[in-house]
Amino acid sequence: MQKNILIVIFTFNEAKNISKVLDEILKISKNILVVDNNSSDETINIVKRYSVNFIKHKYNLGKSNSMKTGLDFSRINNYDYIAFMDGDNQHSARDMLNICNKIVEINCDLVIGYRKDLRKLNFSKKIGTLILRNLFYILFRKKILDIQSGLRVFKTNNYKINWESTGLKHYFADAEITCSAIKNKCSIFEIPIETISSEKYKGMNILQGIYLSIMLIIWKIV
Amino acid sequence: MIVKTFLSFLSILFAVLMIYLTILNYKKNNLTKANLFIWNSLWIILILISIRPSFIDKYFIENFKIDIFYVLTILSILVLFILSYFIILNQKILEKKIDTIIRAEAIKEILDKLKK
DSSP, rough: OTTTEEEEEEEEOTTTTTTHHEEEEHTTTTTTTEEEEOSSSSHHHHHHHHHHHEESSHHHHHHHHHHHHHHHHHTTTTOOOEEEEETSEEEEEEEEHHHHHHHHHOOEEEEEEEEEGGGOOOOOHHHHHHHHHHHHHHHHSSSOOOOOOOOOOTTTTOOOOHHHHHHSSSSTTTHHHHHHHHHOOOOOOEEEEEOOOOTTTOOOOOOHHHHHHHHHHHHHOO | OHHHHHHHHHHHHHHHHHHHHHHHHHTSSOOOOHHHHHHHHHHHHHHHHSSSSHHHHHHHHHHHHHHHHHHHHHHHHHHHHHHHHHHHHHHHHHHHHHHHHHHHHHHHHHHHHHHO
């Protein structure tokens, strides 16, 4: 892995998953930052056992603020690229390596990993993903296969993206950042990643899907 | 008639409770003397209106030809929207300030750790 890429892992009560995530990620890079949103379980104590940097917010500020914290750290320490992944073991280290290599290779603003095999998702998640994909295309006229993908890598000094959340700080930060990237004409590339869907992975429910659909319309207009 | 009496009673009870809470908050130094005076005056006005609302209604219709409770209803909705707007706005501004402080503190902590 290129030395100038910082991998930021977001955690919130991921004591059950974080060890596996760190064990895998440390095989591909040592430039890791864990940003924890005030977990109440043993997440941070587990992270401390590894030789990685970590930041713990005193209160849960939501994912978009965690992204901003990671970005600030990346800029202060002069990393050229910043990669995001969730700490819930939904993404593989191999996919992280692929997206990081890709952004260096093609020199674009953003590379997103999209889940290629929807068959592994349950019926409602599959339908929801397809509906959101099509709605996004209708609104933004750009085909993005996974707007909510948590596995992505940016150029650190990309000031085109608006990192100020419109209020959805928790669950839909990824989608909001994708919309902002499109609206600000960032060059985006997508590569397929493994679909991991465990029983414990809740994902979006129908109401959240409807809420996100409404927010997509609002983000398009505003 | 029973409904009107019940509503008047509820309104007076609510106003008395609010006077008590206002005094309590003043003693906790959450409100100044001026706040105490203004808010208690409003609650007392509410009590006076609630005792005989029909009297007030009759007075305004006879002397000023105004349906006062209709006017008050419109004004109340307007005040409610304006207050809600400013409360939400102030809450968002405060939230932004808190987010900025917490993130800055977290970054400073890790940078200090890395320097050691």
